[in-house]
Amino acid sequence: MCGITGIFDTRAAREIDAARLHRMNESQHHRGPDEGSLHTEPGLGMGHRRLSIIDISTGQQPLFNEDGSVVVVFNGEIYNYQSLIPELQALGHVFHTKSDTECIVHAWEAWGEDCVQRFRGMFAFALWDRNKQTFFMARDRMGVKPLFYSVLDDGQLLFGSELKSLLAHGQMRRDIDPLAVEEYFALGYVAEPRCIFKQARKLEPGYSLCIRRGQSIPEPKQFWDVRFTLDRQIGVEEACLELQERLKESVRLRMIAEVPLGAFLSGGVDSSAVVATMAGISSDAVNTCSIAFDDPAFNESEFAKLVADRYRTEHKVETVKSDDFDLLDTLARLYDEPYADSSAIPTYRVCQLARKHVTVALSGDGGDETFGGYRRYRMHLMEERMRSMMPAGLRKPLFGTLGRLYPKADWAPRVFRAKTTFEGLSRNAVEAYFHSVSILRGPMREQLFSPQFKAQLSGYEAQEVFDRHAANAQTDDPLALIQYLDTKTYLVGDINTKVDRASMAHSLEVREPLMDHELVEWVASLPSDLKIRGQEGKYLLKKSMEPLLPDEVLYRPKMGFAVPLARWFRGPLKQRVQDAVLGPRLAATGWFNREYLQHLVEAHQSGARDYSAPLWTLLMFEAFLRQVVDEELPLAVHSRDGVPA
Known part of the structure; x- marks a missing residue:
């Protein structure tokens, strides 16, 4: 696990500024504190920060093929490398290390761009083939590992594991993309391939980019x-x-390491299934880590203890105070883009705890998307059945009117909170699902943004992200469609982003058995009633785990990894919310309607409405403006709280 960065001159073999390259590399020191190396040649510079996991003694990067004509920098793990090595050796390739990284250069020589089809794992890498004058980048299928890039006006292409490495170059413009802002306030993150800055992009999961020097840059x-x-x-x-x-x-593939290894154990089905499977494979006690909360409404550590006791794991628990909100500015610096999932706080803390004991941790991430675990899936299926009972020509005006007229009753029992349901029933399936997962739904964003900002959007709505993916889904099954949408959006933009940045801030590698692409493909071939049956989500996963896990873990209500935002914003963070949301930095953009901002703050703090999610989204956007847009990276970069000082 590492941080990669570099500069490729797409037009000619001009000299690379080594000082800039060094600065880019050091901005990601936290991703790889063990070693740092650079390679430069005319028209190319590559940087690598290493967190040593496999082949500790000889796996240094940038890494070359036998004659030095192919060089790669790589972040991630190729889990099937041990089977690839003899296959490549049989083709005549000579290995000088026992690392998975060396498989990439030889696989490129053997299979070219199709080499990515042979890799099973999480990866982001950049490769230069001097003989072919070809630069190649690729990102893993599920988007576990990030890869940012930017093409400067002079034809230089910058790339890096984190956006901060591109910013450290110093010549990428920081002009904010209004369309990215619209996506952020709808979803809580900027969706691939867009980036918050106009001049940068994210390489999408399951995509590669191949550029031949001197030719035009193709689409990924x-x-x-x-x-x-x-x-x-x-x-x-x-x-x-x-x-x-x-x-x-x-799980077995992800337990290969030459450093201490363990697992996160939240007490939920997914992480418990991973730990139970690890215990069945390992001859030693499994190292497990859990976060407990001092607020009982958010604490599920007792269920983690049930699993830890059953499998006699080496279990470590730390209690996080329910007022653990000191990370706001740290998170803004860490994520580089505005990011509004408040569970980033406990995720940061559990990674911090795990790193005290292990260098690699397995997680249960991806289980909800793959096996059908979210409550919103069951709600969507119920709405779909209702939508199918009425023609769209009648359904849209009827429920559209009811949705507009019905009051938003956050205070009422759930059965009476029908506004969102009415609004959803007036839409088609994709529109309804987008509406259900939006933090600030369309009518709220309409009030939030100023006329000046809406003019910059030119009619663009974040709904188009979902429409684009739905057009490629190739399924009309109601559950499969929204699982596909989540795999392309929420899993990548929210979950994987959160875990990558939080773990690498502490130089911790996190591996994700439930996102193995072969497992995902197999589950996707199964009928949907094996995923949700009646009101039971993750039906097949739970049934398969019945011999291994107690019913109290398998069949309890899903809790989630949440923090008490509503209480914070009416109590200890009351003044901070007012200062940030109504303060000068957001006002200076000219993008927001101050009257609506005032309404959000006052209605929430008076207890009239629960606007905690929109307020957190605004709070993190203001912190992003201060910590990233307004701050220049220093020439000498050292780590503080896992992020550049």
């Missing part, structure tokens, strides 16, 4: 997508047995 090329075929004929018992074996293989 997709090499993988998940297809929900739902056509595998299989019974529940057989499916459970096959899932157990597939999960065991995925």
Whole structure:
């Protein structure tokens, strides 16, 4: 696990500024504190910060092929490298290390751009082939590892694991993309491939970019997508047995390391399934880490303890105070883009705890998207059944009117909170799902943004992100469609972003068995009623784990990894919210309607409405403006709280 960065001159072999390259590399010191190396040649500079996991003695990067004509920098893990090495050796390639990184240069020589099809793992890498005058970048199928890039006006392409490395170059413009702002306030993150800055992009999951020097830069090329075929004929018992074996293989591949290894254990189904599987493979006690909360409404540590006790793990627990909000500015610096998932706070803390004991931790991330675990999935299926009972020509005006007229009753029992349901029923399936996951829904964003800002949007709405992916989903199954949408949006932009930045801030590698692409493909071939059956989400995963986990863990209500925002904003953070949301920095943009900002603050703090999610989104945007847009990176970069000082 590492941080990569570099500069490629797409037009000619001009000299690379080594000082800039060094600054870019050091901005990511936290991603790889063990070693740092640079390689420069005319028209190319590559930087690497190393966190040593595999082949500690000889796996240094940038790494070359036998004659030095191919060089790579790589972040991630190729889990099937041990089987690839003999295959490549049989083709005549000579290995000088035992690292998964060296597989990449030889696989490129053997298979060219198709090399990515042979890799099983999480990866982001950049490669230069001097003989072919070709530069190649690729990102793993599920988007576990990030990869940013920017093409400057002079034809130089910058790339890096984090946006801060591109900013450290000093010549990338910091002009904010209004369309990215619209996406952020709808979703809580900026969706791939867009970036908050106009001049930067994210390489999308399952995509590669191949550039031949002197030629025009092509669009990135997709090499993988998940297809929900739902056509595998299989019974529940057989499916459970096959899932157990597939999960065991995925976990076993991710337990290969030459450093201390453990797992996150939240007490939920996904992380508990991973720990139970690890315990069945390992001859030693599994290291597990949990975060407890001093607020009982958010604390599920007792369920983690049930699993830890059952498998006699080396279990470490730390209690996070319910007023743990000192990380606001740290998170803004860490994420580089505005990012509004408040569970970034406990995620940061559990990574901090884990790093005291291990260098690699397995997680349960991806289980909800793959197996159908979110409550919103069941709500969407219910709404879809209702939508199917009434023609769109009647449904849209009827429920649209009801949605506009019905009051938003956050204070009422859930059964009476019908406004969102009415609004959803007036829309088609994709529009309704986008509406249900939006932090500030369309009518709220309409009031939030100023006329000046809306003019800059030129009619663009974040709904287009979902429409674009839905057009590629190749399924009309209601559950499969929204699983596909989440795999392309929320899983990548929110979950994977959160875990990558929080873990690498502490130089911790996190591996994700439930996002193994072969496992994901297999589950996508199963009928949807094996994922949600009745009101039971993750049906197949839970059934398969019944011999291994207690019912109290498998069949309890889902809690989530939340923090008490509503209380914070009416109590200890009351003044900070007022200062940030109504203060000079947001006002200076000219993008927001101050009267609506005033309404959000006053209605929440009076207890009339719960606007905690929109207020957090605004709070983090203001922190991003101060900590990233307004701050110049220093020439000498040292780490503070896992992020550049």
